[in-house]
Amino acid sequence: MKRIMLFVMTNLAVVVVLGVVANLLGVNRYLSASGLDLGALMGFALLMGFGGAIISLLISKPIAKWSAGVRIIEQPQNADEAWIVQTVRKFADQAGIGMPEVGIFDAEPNAFATGAFKNSALVAVSTGLLQGMTREEVEAVIGHEVAHIANGDMVTMALIQGVMNTFVVFLSRVIGYAVDSFLRRGDNQQSGPGIGYMVTTIVLDILLGFLAAIIVAWFSRQREFRADAGAAQLMGRRQPMVNALARLGGLTPAELPKSISAMGIAGGIGQLFSTHPPIEERIAALQNAQG
Secondary structure, eight states, rough: OHHHHHHHHHHHHHHHHHHHHHHHTTTOOOOTTTOOOOOOOOHHHHHHHHHHHHHHHHHHHHHHHHHHHEEEESOOOOOHHHHHHHHHHHHHHTTTTOOOOOEEEESOOOOEEEEGGGOOOEEEHHHHHHSSSHHHHHHHHHHHHHHHTTHHHHHHHHHHHHHHHHHHHHHHHHHHHHHHHHHTTTOTOOOOHHHHHHHHHHHHHHHHHHHHHHHHHHHHHHHHHHHHHHHHHHHHHHSSHHHHHHHHHTTOOOOOOOGGGGEEESOOOSSOSSOOOOOOHHHHHHHHOOO
C-alpha cells in the first residue's frame, strides 16, 4: 500500500510542478489561431519529457530508501554490516567515485544502486541476498552495483527516458493536430483543438509510450552486461560474478519498486519490456568476454 501511495503522490507532484512551470513559461501555448507553433510545442515537449526524468532522478535516492524500506548503515552493528561497508568502500575507491551510502532492506535476494550523482549514491543489499549467497558472490553483486554508479547509469537512463518522453509528447501532438485538421476541413469556425486532436493525442501518448518503454528497456539490458563486466574488472576475475548470476538464477529475486527496478541485480518481465537480460545470456557474455 505504501508503494502505491508513493507512486501516486510522486507522479501527482511531478505533474503539478511541470504544469505550473509550463504555465509560467507559456510553453504550453503551442496551439494558436494560425495553427500549430512547432517551436512552442518543442519547448513544451522538452519541458515535459526531460522535466519528469530529471525530477525522478533527483528524488531517486530518498524514494528508494522509503519505498524499499532501506536502513542506512550509519554505524555497523555486526560483522556482516562492517564487511558490506568495507566492500563498498573498497570498490568505490577502485572505481574512483565517492563513498556511497550503504543500506540493507528486508526482502528476498536482490540489490540495487541509485542516486543522481556518482559521489553521493546509494548501494543497498537485501537480507535475502546475504543469506542466500556466499560472501564472494555477494561481493560480486556489490561490485555490479558500484559499476552501475561508476558508469553513470542512473544519469544515462534518465537522459534516455527524457529523450523518449520528448518524442512521445511532440509526435503525438503533431499527429493529433494533423488528424484534427483533416477531420475538420472546411470548418471555418474552428476555435481551439477538436475532439479528433484530443482523442488522437491520448491514444498516441499511450501507444508511443509503450514503444518508448521498449527502447528504454533495450538500453537498460545493454547496461546490465556492462555492469557485469565492471564487477568482474573490480574483482580481478570473472568467475565470482558468473557464480553470483548462476546462484541468482536458482533463487526468487525480490520485487523492487518501479522507480529502482532497473538498477537492481535482477528484475523485469517479458523480453521486450525487461530491464535485465536473461541470466543465461549474462553468464555467456561474461564467459565469452576477452581478457
